[in-house]
Amino acid sequence: MIDFNGKTYWLIGASEGLGRAMAHDLDKAGARLILSARSQDRLQELADELSDARVVPVDVTDPDIVQDAASQAGDVDGVVYIAGAYDPMQAADWDRDAAMLMCNVNFIGAMHVMGHVVPAMVAKGRGDITLIGSLAGYRGLPKSIGYSASKAAIVSLAETLRFDLKGTGVVVRIVNPGFIKTRLTQKNSFKMPMLMSPEDAAKHVVKAMRKTRFRTDFPAPFSWGIRLLDYLPDLLVYRGK
Numbered sequence: 001m002i003d004f005n006g007k008t009y010w011l012i013g014a015s016e017g018l019g020r021a022m023a024h025d026l027d028k029a030g031a032r033l034i035l036s037a038r039s040q041d042r043l044q045e046l047a048d049e050l051s052d053a054r055v056v057p058v059d060v061t062d063p064d065i066v067q068d069a070a071s072q073a074g075d076v077d078g079v080v081y082i083a084g085a086y087d088p089m090q091a092a093d094w095d096r097d098a099a100m101l102m103c104n105v106n107f108i109g110a111m112h113v114m115g116h117v118v119p120a121m122v123a124k125g126r127g128d129i130t131l132i133g134s135l136a137g138y139r140g141l142p143k144s145i146g147y148s149a150s151k152a153a154i155v156s157l158a159e160t161l162r163f164d165l166k167g168t169g170v171v172v173r174i175v176n177p178g179f180i181k182t183r184l185t186q187k188n189s190f191k192m193p194m195l196m197s198p199e200d201a202a203k204h205v206v207k208a209m210r211k212t213r214f215r216t217d218f219p220a221p222f223s224w225g226i227r228l229l230d231y232l233p234d235l236l237v238y239r240g241k
Helices: 017-028 040-049 063-073 096-124 147-164 198-209 220-231
Strands: 008-012 032-036 053-055 078-081 127-132 170-177 215-218
Touching: 008 017, 008 096, 017 032, 017 040, 017 198, 032 040, 032 063, 040 053, 063 096, 078 096, 078 198, 096 127, 096 147, 096 170, 127 147, 127 198, 147 170, 170 198, 198 215
Parallel strands: 008 032, 008 078, 032 053, 078 127, 127 170, 170 215
Antiparallel strands: none
């Protein structure tokens, strides 16, 4: 069981939604927090609500800014990459800028951050990395150009890190939520199964962070359905296409 009390966690994507709710839960558990996102004002509002938190603004799409933020963050016990971008988009209605923003925030940004965090943690022989993926990363889905692909990349990144960092003292985990009620999912026009509040989702993530288990998917019934698609023949999955 991992104890957060007195440990420093860097939350990247903490200003809204899941990240904001997680900050409150980790704060209650006694963690010292470094809060990062693009909006300094929203981060400062959050920091003022917490016991021990400081603000380090970052744009994860800019490698120079990430390098500066990593230097400001300094020595951390754990990092949680929550930053995400989303726009529903069909391939026939391709928006190049929106598609690339999703890829840059959801995956390339994580690569920028890991490039600083992983070597530092390996050098000291300890650390804790949590990557927030999505159930959408398990399968290419309708109207998900950019999003499903970038989340699939995050899952793959986590799997590789788990293999390569075994025995280094660095714990790696991937947490894949379903639909969470945020400003991003408000863009969806379809019914979202088992839609969760950020507060409920945060409790699932923080619970997963207390363990060294690699993979956590939730909510359970919905995640089982998504994973089941992998075992269905393409003839059924893409019927009528």
